[in-house]
Amino acid sequence: MYFVDPSFFTGDIHIPNMDENCLKDFTIFKLIAKWERECLELVLGKCLADELLSQFEITGEDGSKKYTLKTDSDPKWKLLIDGRKYSEDDESVSNFSDSPSCGCGCSECDHHFWEGLVYGTETLLKGEFVEFKESLIAYYIYYMWSFNNLSQTTGTGEQVPEDKNSSYTSNKLKRTSAFNYFWQKVRFCEHGGKVGLHQFLKEHSGLFPNFEEICFNNINIYDL
Numbered sequence: 001m002y003f004v005d006p007s008f009f010t011g012d013i014h015i016p017n018m019d020e021n022c023l024k025d026f027t028i029f030k031l032i033a034k035w036e037r038e039c040l041e042l043v044l045g046k047c048l049a050d051e052l053l054s055q056f057e058i059t060g061e062d063g064s065k066k067y068t069l070k071t072d073s074d075p076k077w078k079l080l081i082d083g084r085k086y087s088e089d090d091e092s093v094s095n096f097s098d099s100p101s102c103g104c105g106c107s108e109c110d111h112h113f114w115e116g117l118v119y120g121t122e123t124l125l126k127g128e129f130v131e132f133k134e135s136l137i138a139y140y141i142y143y144m145w146s147f148n149n150l151s152q153t154t155g156t157g158e159q160v161p162e163d164k165n166s167s168y169t170s171n172k173l174k175r176t177s178a179f180n181y182f183w184q185k186v187r188f189c190e191h192g193g194k195v196g197l198h199q200f201l202k203e204h205s206g207l208f209p210n211f212e213e214i215c216f217n218n219i220n221i222y223d224l
Contacts, residue, residue, distance in 0.1 A: 001033050002056055002067045003081075003118050004138050011132070013142035013178055031148065032141055039140040043186050043197055045212025052077065076207040083116030084200075094206050097199065109193030114200035136197070139182035146175040147223070172221045180218040187216070 009015040018028065040049040055073040060066050069077060076092070087110055088096030096112070120131040149171075189195045195203075201211045 001029070001036055002053060004032065004036060004135055004141065008133055008135060008138040009142060012174070013139060015142065015145060028145075031145065035141045035144045036137055038144075039137050039182075042140075042214060042216070043136075044201075045210065045214060047210040047212060048208060051210055052080070076204070079114075079204070080200075080208070081117050083114050083119060085111055085113045086203075087111050092207050093203055095203050097203065112193045112195045112200070112203065114195055114197070117197075136182050136185040139178045139185070143175055143179040143182065146171050146178070172223075176219055176221050176223070183216070183218045 006015075006018045009018055015028075037049070037053070040052065044052065055070055055077050056067040057070050058065050059068040069081070086093050117137065118133060118135045120133050122129055122131045124130075184196065186197045189199055198213055201208050202213075205211070
């Protein structure tokens with residue numbers, strides 16, 4: 001996994017017993033790795049997604065190896081991953097939009113802010129500052145995990161999971177909410193100059209010429 005790990009799946013995208021289950025069964029890791037790449041190809045296009053992943057190398061010793069952005073990689077990848085606040089006069093900015101297509105009022109701000117593929121929310125907890133990592137990729141993975149866990153495959157067919165001493169209820173509201181939050185971070189923008197991924201890439205088209213925009217919409221509780 002390049003960007004996300006089990007620590008991302010808390011709060012509104014909580015995946016229960018993730019660390020414990022991963023030690024017993026690597027299937028969840030396989031699926032997360034698959035959905036992570038699938039998400040990148042959806043939001044960046046195949047060419048740019050491949051170009052981005054080629055900028056990583058494996059670092060660390062056995063047992064602590066991880067993917068790390070190469071030290072000699074182009075600085076543009078840090079902007080994509082970590083975010084950027086910029087104006088139309090900043091270097092490498094092109095096609096700066098005063099009237100984003102979403103019509104949400106972003107034009108009132110002379111700066112735009114892209115928060116990044118991975119970002120953190122810092123809060124004070126028990127006298128110490130703690131950072132919770134977030135990513136639009138994690139929300140897409142949660143949606144796919146929730147959809148995948150609507151039923152479980154057994155020797156006699158598909159069964160709805162049911163915990164002992166508890167009743168099963170549909171997760172479609174949380175699933176839909178996760179996907180629409182993901183969609184918002186990619187396709188939409190917010191007041192105060194916050195822009196979605198696609199607008200950031202369009203406004204930096206000189207840096208990311210391989211970007212291929214794939215249009216997709218938010219969904220309802222029927223996954224439509």
